Amino acid sequence: MVDKQQLIHFDSDYLCLAHPAIVQRMAEEVLVPHTGYGCDEISEHARQRIREVCGCETALVAFLTGGTQTNAVVIDALLASYQGVLGADTAHIGMHEAGAIEAMGHKVITLPSHEGKISAETVDSYMKVFCGDESWEHCAQPGMVYITFPTEYGSVYTLSELEDLHAVCKRHRLWLYLDGARIGYGLAAAGTDVTLKDIACLCDAFYLGGTKCGAMFGEAVVIPRAGIVSHFFTQIKRHGALLAKGWSCSLQFDTLLSDDLYFKITRYGVEMGQRLKEQLVQKGYRLLQDSPTNLLFFVLDNRQLTLWRRLATFDIWEKRADGRAIVRLVTSWSTREEEIRDFVAQV
């Protein structure tokens, strides 16, 4: 029988509470009084650090708790009530957020995608057909393009793809919003030519993910041109997303952005992923699609699946009619090198 405690965990990048430096910092602050609701000095310091790494001095920066919440708050803040958001048919907001976007009244309009990405061409043709159609005024008006970086399939947009999306959004008056739940892993992706400053330059809004990149919880929203939203504080509160002890979240980002920690640990997470990928491929396992990040998708037959499940925990993404399964392996800042070694040795 399988001892669950002995299994190797490739389920997700939010398996462990937090990077130890964060809890260390919490211990130091534990009895120091602070002003509530993000109006404290730690939060201000963290906001300043984020503006610096993003290269946008006047950005609005706000700290929220989790990804679905952040998507709902940002999308709702940027869209008028009658507007919808365009996203890949594989997008998290359409698939796995329990209708949180629709709960605020906005339609999620799906576009065909490739390896989790949507192209500027797809957006452009959608908008041309939409605006050219006689019944377009009878439809939810597209107001934003939502992308993930890296995508739900571990792929990353190239700089040129982002520039094209930026241009097509500008042309059709759509906001470009980048969900950065795993942005640290995306920026550390093998061969990527995208920097955080590029993202800040090309997107109307995005967030630096904390939960999946070493924080206990928290996502840092960045809106480079602060003037495009109004009363963002009130809107956060209205979503039930305002933390009384705002510094409990911001001190995590303040810590992660000290000494490049955020980027060091996500780079490490990607290294673990790439090492795992290469060794499994060498052993003959078949990738669903190549991935330069910490999210790996393999196509397993039944025998392989049974073997893997005896050794590790991971998500079964899809069960195919032919009996094969698509499985997802995730590495992270908390993956240990011996986990990779032990798993590979046994499969």
Place this chain on the structure above:
Amino acid sequence: MVDKQQLIHFDSDYLCLAHPAIVQRMAEEVLVPHTGYGCDEISEHARQRIREVCGCETALVAFLTGGTQTNAVVIDALLASYQGVLGADTAHIGMHEAGAIEAMGHKVITLPSHEGKISAETVDSYMKVFCGDESWEHCAQPGMVYITFPTEYGSVYTLSELEDLHAVCKRHRLWLYLDGARIGYGLAAAGTDVTLKDIACLCDAFYLGGTKCGAMFGEAVVIPRAGIVSHFFTQIKRHGALLAKGWSCSLQFDTLLSDDLYFKITRYGVEMGQRLKEQLVQKGYRLLQDSPTNLLFFVLDNRQLTLWRRLATFDIWEKRADGRAIVRLVTSWSTREEEIRDFVAQV
């Protein structure tokens, strides 16, 4: 000039990050992997502890992040779309939640209150007039009574008042929901005859507040008869309120409920409040209304206000036309005895 660092803080009960035992516990768990979304063993243990202190073995228990979020999730889960919630005209949901309840489509219907409390009689007459009126079907249908314990004014309902509210709610088929953001202080109130088990017995839903009672963040929703809500997990997610690392919240309650810590520290907070109250009254300061908890309201003239502001930080609740001000002093688990002593000595 005033040195802000030297001031005594009576602003709120969420001034310090967390009780040190919580951060200690986090340090112990920092690299232990857990299943996400509250499906881990710590969360299950914490839920069990809460069921025990509440005396309801089969209650649904869920951990959320903050008070406004909790109110929005619970109210939305218990009401049908066309129903509204009855609350005191001083209620937090109506005043200071940025329209979070209305954001989910529910009207907040205000009732006259006394010292922050609404009475069973008030609810009863409202419902009689409402149902007797020819146009009642043209109105948002009341579906719930919302109360706070202690109230925004620091007062607490007596057991008999709660029993009456329970009865009137049952008679008119209204849910009774108790916002327990400060429930620890309420249960420790001077002279209260209400226990947590009474609350669990008389209310359809309530929450054990964490944020104001020693936690870093977090509120524990309790629905004694679990069957009255469906798909609560999905509803939490839809509100953007689902924590990926659920145990970051539940371990706080697990810690607070060990060795009676939650009740010890809130009892201490109330003791500090009562001591402060008595000494200020003795010095001739005038209470707006008596309070048996950690929230104190004083009526100050201009000279008194100026003096106090040189010594401490606190909220100005209301400025009266006659120049006087209503101020609120809050003590908590993190108030130090010397703060009370120093403040009283100087005023």
Place this chain on the structure above:
Amino acid sequence: MVDKQQLIHFDSDYLCLAHPAIVQRMAEEVLVPHTGYGCDEISEHARQRIREVCGCETALVAFLTGGTQTNAVVIDALLASYQGVLGADTAHIGMHEAGAIEAMGHKVITLPSHEGKISAETVDSYMKVFCGDESWEHCAQPGMVYITFPTEYGSVYTLSELEDLHAVCKRHRLWLYLDGARIGYGLAAAGTDVTLKDIACLCDAFYLGGTKCGAMFGEAVVIPRAGIVSHFFTQIKRHGALLAKGWSCSLQFDTLLSDDLYFKITRYGVEMGQRLKEQLVQKGYRLLQDSPTNLLFFVLDNRQLTLWRRLATFDIWEKRADGRAIVRLVTSWSTREEEIRDFVAQV
């Protein structure tokens, strides 16, 4: 026993299907094909007529079905998601619209009123307290003032009161929206100094009520500066308020605005109301408050109520603890002179 058919009806101003000229016009158009959704020539003609009587050549004009729908569409179109609307504590949107405004996410914030009206001073002090309060960012942001003309109590604002409201709204950056369900009766009120052009000049949005002023159904929204809303057509559709056969509504306004019919028949309705009022007062009946329009409120003792109910149908507005009742009598374009005469003769 009372024969219901023989009773005189003072229930409302929407007792009869429509002014006969409207059904006559429908008969003429019955088999003439038209383009859908208000893009037909009759609708364009009616819009042009309305722009003319309002004195605003470039106004946006749209035809909706009923009052609650119109309020929900206009308020939702002018407010950002996080904004609320200020209205009298007696306002229709707060009392009798089943939470339709909250259904779209907006809080209705009530202000004290006098005889159904709110004053510029009340708005001003609310806004001053609101903006001066430390916690204002935690509250639904006021974005609009909603008034009714005439009010639910039959009273009308004077020109100077409207000018003051306009000024205070401008000062605090609030939209001023006038619910004109009974605007025809208001403009015909005894002694009023307000014209339709004044309203078009002072309000950001208002509507010419059809349902209560002779139409079968329909309200004509006027937004003098069309640029303040976007995609209004789509927003109407999103509210389920777009009529496929738009001309079924607009031809009613086109008919009512021919030969001054709209104003003739509402003037007549007010004359009937004033005659009824004077004769009842002469007979010793007590008004709750004077009214210059077609809505009359009387305070009746039990004996009087019993007598009246044997003769007529009308709404009982409120039952007082002392046994007396406030009743509402409504006259309209369809009231017959002999109804007034017969009723007065018998009471």
Place this chain on the structure above:
Amino acid sequence: MVDKQQLIHFDSDYLCLAHPAIVQRMAEEVLVPHTGYGCDEISEHARQRIREVCGCETALVAFLTGGTQTNAVVIDALLASYQGVLGADTAHIGMHEAGAIEAMGHKVITLPSHEGKISAETVDSYMKVFCGDESWEHCAQPGMVYITFPTEYGSVYTLSELEDLHAVCKRHRLWLYLDGARIGYGLAAAGTDVTLKDIACLCDAFYLGGTKCGAMFGEAVVIPRAGIVSHFFTQIKRHGALLAKGWSCSLQFDTLLSDDLYFKITRYGVEMGQRLKEQLVQKGYRLLQDSPTNLLFFVLDNRQLTLWRRLATFDIWEKRADGRAIVRLVTSWSTREEEIRDFVAQV
């Protein structure tokens, strides 16, 4: 140059105001007073007639104004806040209702369709995958299947297909809701084996369309088991969908259901459609798919399109990359036989 007045209109089935019998009935009722909000005798009579033709004596019947409104009201009334509705990827609610369903917080979940229809198998496999997936609780919960009869492509479900959908819905605890905007034409479809009583027996909710079947406006919602919704009147009001003069709508259904008028005129509309179809096919025009109703889709090349546009007005449904166009021709109760003859003669 084309004289628009001389064109033949195949745009839609809502080209003319109403069947003359309806306006005749309005003329008879024009000055008869009635109780408001559907509580009058005509409405009660119409409800009773509808219950009879549907064969369900205790059904809830309510009259609304248009299709999008009806869909929003019914879907919102039957679903819990966190539930979504399953529909064909071509469904009206997903495509052309401006996000009205999402405006009430419900996700529209699209399923692959064939000729506008979804099959029980498709629903079944969706639900099996959905419920079998580990992340199903993170998703909007399907609560209803939405179908149109006839579909947006003019096709109709067979009795056996409806029975299968009924069964699969029951198995997965989904409501089955049938949008009957054109139900009259569907029941008159060539070769259909479905009756109104079958629909009433197999669906949890549906509506008898008025707007497209001879009424000026109006749709009659039928909920065979009335107990499955609560406070439907209040919910209608909350959607801004309650007509003050309810009888303006119900008298139309009362008239249409006298002497089988509703079915006679829709049968005629289908006859016109079938005649048009056969003659065009005979002339060599190519159908996109066969249709047994009044909605016809043809694939035209550029030359054909140019010719047709000189003679008639109709919708261009889709422009294909190869230059060809899909066009939709619609006949109805108001199509004249000579229009068919003249059009066919000239193409």
